[in-house]
Amino acid sequence: MKKRGMLTSMVAGVALVLGVPVAAWGLMGQQNAEGLPASELDYAYQPWGVGDGVAAVAGGVALVLAVAGAAALVRGARRGVLDPRWWGVLGPLVVVGLMAGVGLRILTAGVVGANIGAGLLIMLGTPVAAALVLWALGRGVWLATRGRADAGGTGGRHLGGFASGGV
Numbered sequence: 001m002k003k004r005g006m007l008t009s010m011v012a013g014v015a016l017v018l019g020v021p022v023a024a025w026g027l028m029g030q031q032n033a034e035g036l037p038a039s040e041l042d043y044a045y046q047p048w049g050v051g052d053g054v055a056a057v058a059g060g061v062a063l064v065l066a067v068a069g070a071a072a073l074v075r076g077a078r079r080g081v082l083d084p085r086w087w088g089v090l091g092p093l094v095v096v097g098l099m100a101g102v103g104l105r106i107l108t109a110g111v112v113g114a115n116i117g118a119g120l121l122i123m124l125g126t127p128v129a130a131a132l133v134l135w136a137l138g139r140g141v142w143l144a145t146r147g148r149a150d151a152g153g154t155g156g157r158h159l160g161g162f163a164s165g166g167v
Contacts, residue, residue: 006081008072008076008081009072009073009076009081009082009086011069011072012068012069012070012072012073012076013069013073013086013090014069015065015066015068015069015072016066016069016070016073016090016094017069017090017093017094017097018062018065018097019062019063019064019065019066019067019069020062020066020094020097020098020101021062021097021098021100021101021104022058022059022062022101023059023060023062023063023066023101024059024097024098024100024101024102024105025055025059025100025101025102025104025105026055026056026057026058026059026060026062026101027056027059027060027063028059028101028102028105029052029055029056029105030047030052030055030105030108030109030110031105031106031108031109031110032109032110032111033109033110033111033112036110036112038110040112041110041111041112042110042111042112042113042114042115043108043109043110043111043115044107044108044109044115044118044119045107045108045118046108047108047110048108073090083143085143086140086143088136088139088143089136089139089140089143090136092132092133092135092136092139093132093133093136095132096129096132096133096136099125099128099129100129103121103125106118106121107121107122
């Protein structure tokens with residue numbers, strides 16, 4: 001039962017983390033400047049050849065998968081199958097996914113002249129996304145290697161879901 005719950009949590013986590021960027025990208029739509037044909041616009045990066053209707057359907061399906069994944073994870077955390085400390089891994093990955101989905105629409109927006117939003121996204125968003133991914137990776141490795149053994153039972157006090165490590 002416990003292995004099945006852990007597998008369900010893993011699948012739900014993947015659905016959440018991968019569903020968020022696709023949902024953001026698909027539901028946001030192409031962000032071209034108003035009133036000009038696409039042939040007169042400048043692009044930092046050419047948008048994919050995916051129609052707005054197809055992108056919206058993909059975004060809707062991804063949103064449903066992400067919400068279902070989040071609901072399964074919340075249910076698993078309430079039942080004790082998912083250690084609540086794993087939200088510290090999933091949360092940053094969801095934020096990076098949201099940044100990636102919206103960021104792709106900013107990078108492929110058709111504008112007149114320079115796409116200042118694309119430059120700002122690259123300069124500011126890349127370090128933030130890298131820091132969040134590194135945090136999630138480090139936290140995930142720490143949780144996977146330390147497991148539940150450090151959940152406050154090794155001599156340290158239990159402080160709000162985190163082990164104090166004897167402090």
